Amino acid sequence: MTELEAGRAERLAPVRSGAALQRYRDVLIALIAFAVLASLPLFTGSKALLDFVIRCSAYGLFATSLNLLVGYTGLTSFGHGMFFGLGAYSFGLIMQKLGVPIPVAFVATLAITAAVAAVIGAICVRLKEIYFAFVTLAFQMLIHSTILSWASFTGGDQGLRGGIPRPAFLGINLANHVHLYIASCALLVLGLLAMRQIAQSPFGYTLRMIRDNAARASFLGIDVWRAKLTVFVLAALFASMGGMVMALFVSGAYPEFAYWTISGEGIFINMLGGVSTFLGPMVGTVLLLLLNDTVTRFTEYHGIVLGVVILFFALGLRKGLLDFVAEWFAQRRDAGEGR
Amino acid sequence: MDLDALAGCLASSACLVTQTTSGLIIGMLLFLVAVGLTLIFGVLKVVNFSHGAFYMFGAYFAMTAYQLTGSFALAMLAGAAGTAVLGLVFERVFMSRVYGADVLMQLLVCYAFVLIFDDVVRLIWGPEFKAMGMPSAFQVMPLFIAGGVVPPYYLLLIGVALVAAIVLGAGLSRTRIGKVIRAAAHNPGMVSALGINTGLIYGGVFALGGMLAGLAGALAAPVRSLTPGMGFSVLIESFIVTVIGGMGSILGALIGALLLGLIRSFGSLGFPLFTEGLMYLFMVIVLVSKPTGLFGKEAA
Numbered sequence: 001m002t003e004l005e006a007g008r009a010e011r012l013a014p015v016r017s018g019a020a021l022q023r024y025r026d027v028l029i030a031l032i033a034f035a036v037l038a039s040l041p042l043f044t045g046s047k048a049l050l051d052f053v054i055r056c057s058a059y060g061l062f063a064t065s066l067n068l069l070v071g072y073t074g075l076t077s078f079g080h081g082m083f084f085g086l087g088a089y090s091f092g093l094i095m096q097k098l099g100v101p102i103p104v105a106f107v108a109t110l111a112i113t114a115a116v117a118a119v120i121g122a123i124c125v126r127l128k129e130i131y132f133a134f135v136t137l138a139f140q141m142l143i144h145s146t147i148l149s150w151a152s153f154t155g156g157d158q159g160l161r162g163g164i165p166r167p168a169f170l171g172i173n174l175a176n177h178v179h180l181y182i183a184s185c186a187l188l189v190l191g192l193l194a195m196r197q198i199a200q201s202p203f204g205y206t207l208r209m210i211r212d213n214a215a216r217a218s219f220l221g222i223d224v225w226r227a228k229l230t231v232f233v234l235a236a237l238f239a240s241m242g243g244m245v246m247a248l249f250v251s252g253a254y255p256e257f258a259y260w261t262i263s264g265e266g267i268f269i270n271m272l273g274g275v276s277t278f279l280g281p282m283v284g285t286v287l288l289l290l291l292n293d294t295v296t297r298f299t300e301y302h303g304i305v306l307g308v309v310i311l312f313f314a315l316g317l318r319k320g321l322l323d324f325v326a327e328w329f330a331q332r333r334d335a336g337e338g339r
Numbered sequence: 340m341d342l343d344a345l346a347g348c349l350a351s352s353a354c355l356v357t358q359t360t361s362g363l364i365i366g367m368l369l370f371l372v373a374v375g376l377t378l379i380f381g382v383l384k385v386v387n388f389s390h391g392a393f394y395m396f397g398a399y400f401a402m403t404a405y406q407l408t409g410s411f412a413l414a415m416l417a418g419a420a421g422t423a424v425l426g427l428v429f430e431r432v433f434m435s436r437v438y439g440a441d442v443l444m445q446l447l448v449c450y451a452f453v454l455i456f457d458d459v460v461r462l463i464w465g466p467e468f469k470a471m472g473m474p475s476a477f478q479v480m481p482l483f484i485a486g487g488v489v490p491p492y493y494l495l496l497i498g499v500a501l502v503a504a505i506v507l508g509a510g511l512s513r514t515r516i517g518k519v520i521r522a523a524a525h526n527p528g529m530v531s532a533l534g535i536n537t538g539l540i541y542g543g544v545f546a547l548g549g550m551l552a553g554l555a556g557a558l559a560a561p562v563r564s565l566t567p568g569m570g571f572s573v574l575i576e577s578f579i580v581t582v583i584g585g586m587g588s589i590l591g592a593l594i595g596a597l598l599l600g601l602i603r604s605f606g607s608l609g610f611p612l613f614t615e616g617l618m619y620l621f622m623v624i625v626l627v628s629k630p631t632g633l634f635g636k637e638a639a
Contacts, residue, residue, distance in 0.1 A: 126630075146616060149612035311433075
């Protein structure tokens with residue numbers, strides 16, 4: 001529940017707290033969150049719970065990075081999942097074919113992702129709104145088709161099989177379930193902290209200005225294309241991290257990781273949790289995974305249940321859950337001050 | 340890659356005719372779905388992400404009607420009319436609540452219905468593959484044109500789609516209702532101020548779009564297998580068509596659909612594994628060189 005508390009604290013803090021102060025607070029919250037998550041295996045031996053948190057880490061990194069584009073910059077990417085898939089496949093292939101230590105493969109994958117994202121982004125961010133959404137979707141499907149058709153290299157529709165080797169490094173053995181769990185939590189917390197710093201930096205506020213009024217930003221001397229491209233590449237890096245966590249978890253990579261439904265789920269998670277708060281996508285991730293797991297246990301028609309829940313959020317609340325909570329608190333505070 | 344097969348086909352008239360007809364029927368079916376999508380976008384300014392579901396329902400309605408009555412004409416009618424009613428209800432009850440809302444909200448409502456409709460089909464008709472079967476009227480010898488094989492049903496399919504295209508184009512540009520619809524696309528506030536019920540127009544356009552997709556599904560039912568989720572690939576492809584042709588343009592949808600159909604049928608010879616990839620590549624090239632599509636107007 002640290003996510004919810006963090007979102008609450010953010011709302012109630014004075015608006016003009018110093019940037020340095022806020023950074024210390026963010027780091028503190030991150031440390032506490034990590035401590036809570038990391039001590040979880042001490043209290044419970046439940047493998048299912050730890051698995052759940054690992055999946056939350058993978059999807060949470062991905063969904064939060066998508067929010068950098070959707071919520072902060074106003075770039076509705078429909079193909080963000082391509083970087084999730086790219087991360088999983090690059091990491092898996094490097095580990096399988098080259099046999100390098102895990103950190104090397106990790107950094108190499110980030111470098112590959114950055115290069116690919118820079119090329120694709122340079123083409124995409126020129127386009128506006130729905131066209132941006134479509135061209136990102138097209139690139140996603142292009143990558144998906146390439147994975148399917150280049151079977152000799154990627155394993156085609158079977159995916160990367162035979163498992164990804166997980167040699168120990170620096171005393172960390174990711175083949176061990178608890179080690180993998182702690183490493184996923186660490187990546188999640190570090191990734192969220194880094195994205196939080198990006199969002200709260202002057203660059204982050206530049207992105208908000210571009211979202212609200214790109215023409216004005218341009219008049220103020222901001223190179224809009226460059227700022228958009230930068231955030232596109234940054235978001236791709238974190239999505240790729242999510243993909244790597246997923247690849248480590250399932251010890252493989254599958255074409256579904258690069259299919260457009262991953263992007264659709266990312267958007268859905270963002271809407272579910274809310275895009276106006278930093279932790280909204282994280283809440284959305286937990287909600288969606290919980291929902292998926294419980295519903296599939298009870299009925300084979302989980303599409304109907306999921307659909308009705310989505311309708312409830314879209315037509316009933318008309319906003320994400322954390323947006324709703326945040327607004328409710330703001331209203332209550334205003335009412336309190338008015339009295 | 341198998342470029343020899345492609346070159347060999349291009350050199351033989353028989354293969355050319357066969358591949359072109361199969362490209363044309365893919366294209367024509369895509370056109371019927373895509374033109375509904377583009378019409379709805381043009382007038383209502385929403386991207387109907389659940390449009391593939393109407394194609395699916397059209398096919399299932401047609402199959403059931405055909406099994407009950409044995410009449411092919413009634414099957415087509417059931418497919419088209421059933422989805423028209425569905426479109427009207429869907430628009431009035433759900434979509435009309437999210438006009439003017441965030442684009443993401445609209446997509447989300449549609450996404451919800453994609454999930455719901457797929458499961459509804461699984462509930463009613465079962466999860467397994469179904470086949471409607473070719474009506475006996477069309478179980479005759481295929482025609483041979485320049486050595487190529489052309490089943491008569493393909494000609495009917497192409498004819499129906501062409502008629503739909505002409506009626507739609509003429510109806511929008513020449514009739515009074517067409518004018519009102521175009522005016523509503525341009526300035527709904529003014530149309531409403533002139534005493535015209537825009538809600539009715541929106542519902543009607545959505546029903547029309549749904550009907551066209553349903554007709555495509557009904558026409559496709561004898562030649563394709565029916566399965567829950569069959570709308571999905573059609574949806575993605577018709578998106579590509581509308582994007583290539585230009586959102587909101589009927590001519591663009593026709594040209595885009597035919598181009599895509601031909602790319603699919605000839606691409607499957609030259610690049611059997613990368614046929615889908617070719618379509619996306621084509622879309623990227625068009626979008627990058629002309630972001631509004633081949634026949635799209637500058638951003639409105």
